[in-house]
Amino acid sequence: MENYKEHIAILIPALNPDEKLVSYAKALNGRGFCNIVLIDDGSREDAKKYFVEAQECGCIILTHAVNQGKGRALKTGFNYILNTFCETDVVGVVTADSDGQHSPADTENVAKALWEKIYHDEESNCLILGTRDFDEENVPFKSKFGNKITTTLFALMHGRKIQDTQTGLRGISYSYMKRCLNLAGEKFEYEIGMLIDSVREGVFIEKLYIETIYINDNRETHFDAVRDSFRIYKVMFSMFIYYMLSSVTSFIIDIGLYDFLSKIVLKNLGLTRSVIFSSLLARLISSQFNFWLNRNGVFKSANSVKQSVVRYYILCILQICCSAFLVVADSHVLRPSGPHFPASQGHIKRPA
Secondary structure, X not given: OOOHHHHEEEEEEEOOOOHXXXXXXXXXXXXXXXXXXXXXEOOOHHHHHHHHHHHHOOOEXXXXXXXXXXXXXXXXXXXXXXXXXXXXXXXXXXXXXXXXXXXXXXXXXHHHHHHHHHHHOOXXXXXXXXXXXXXXXXXXXXXXXXXHHHHHHHHHHHOOOOOOOOOOOEEEEHHHHHHHOOOOOOOXXXXXXXHHHHHHOOOEEEEEEOOOOOOHHHOOOOOXXXXXXXXXXXXXXXXXXXXXXXXXXXXXXXXXXXXXXXXXXXXXXXXXXXXXXXXXXXXXXHHHXXXXXXXXXXXXXXXXXXXXXXXXXXXXXXXXXXXHHHHHHHHHHHOOOOOOOOOOOOOXXXXX
């Protein structure tokens, strides 16, 4: 088999690292990885020496003048890799953390899984997630509890169970890396945004179990439990809220148009035809509004418009038929026309 390690880049964003970063980079280089990119995300002066040591062992160093966040650091790395290598040279990238939570062996396994999925299975859009087991005893309670909550909410909001939503060890194909450049988010919320996008775009996602490593109860993490958690949940819920607003707005347009058409424009066609044609026209207009709003405003889909339209309108036609049938049934069966009788009649007393 061709040496896949020459065709997989390693990307490590780092803020104020220590000697663990150098050891990790050297270990990866010793395993055959030659395209290792480190992002100095505005580190302190006393931490600069570790980037110098890593550069001496062949790593590429990209520097932010000030701290801009993990999301921005990842996008800086993606941009560099996409501009430096063509897809025949580098088929994808493995992102990893600099704090010692990822072992060189697990990084190699994720890289191998990414290579096999792209090279052998010809899956151009794929995401390999290095997944930790949060039920292990060495996992700090706040990390275990936070991940359980995030996993549950992600499944409810986006219909896919991701066991480790905050894993930094990810294999990303070259093709999907291009899309990742346009994703919103500058801090830790960027990674949850990537998962949401990959699920809604139908990107192939594969989990690969890795060793669960926590050093000093994860005290060295730059993750702020309050501030960054708020950003993550904001991203998770925002799309759901936008979708609900889109649905409610489309519903109001649909009902308003039906009422206007059936009572004013088409009222002379007769009850059945008025109901049917008003339902069809109202749903046609409101569905157009709903489709383009969801596609371009809520989901920002990159899928083929033609393919999306076909799927959307198959569902839409079925809904229109059911809706028109129920409205006609309601008009003829549940509310039959005929003489009106008062609810109760008393005895009429004749005058003497």
